[in-house]
Amino acid sequence: MLGLSLPAFTMVHVIISLIAIAAGLVVMFGLLGSKPMPGLTAIFLLFTILTSATGFLFPFKELLPSHIIGIISLVLLAIACFALYGMKLGGVWRPVYIVTAMISLYFNVFVLVIQSFLKVPALAALAPAVPPNPPGGPVFAAVQGIVLVFFVVLTIGAWRRFKPMAFA
Secondary structure: OOOOOHHHHHHHHHHHHHHHHHHHHHHHHHHHOOOOOHHHHHHHHHHHHHHHHHHOOOOOOOOOHHHHHHHHHHHHHHHHHHHHHHOOOOOOHHHHHHHHHHHHHHHHHHHHHHHHHHHOHHHHHHOOOOOOOOOOOHHHHHHHHHHHHHHHHHHHHHHHHOOOOOOO
16 A cells, blocks of 8 residues: 555554544634634645545455445535635535535544544443444443534534635
């Protein structure tokens, strides 16, 4: 994979994902304060696209739920980029951008939670996975529910509050 061993490629993918999530969270809170942050937004979108794209470079034999999330995320990101850079957030494109960008960020955090429960021993003990299934149980469901509610509330807040004067 791009001349890297599987562990090295995995590390690059994880770093890209964490950059995307960190930038995305800052952008999300910027939207709540009606601050466009064009540079950080570009980093968020680029690294979120890279996260989804590099996910397809891992070896696989069949289409997995992670691939479906990746495909949906790439479609949403294409729409977000068009709304932002092509349509300059004019008219209906402002809420379209907010929703598509925030759902893409949510997908990254959703996968981060799954991977955390799979890889962090303390979390794995709280919600054991039975391969090939992802983690499950009430703790895992509660955490994913909290993450979902967090994103729904903040996306609605961003929709209501983000009124950019101009986005370059």
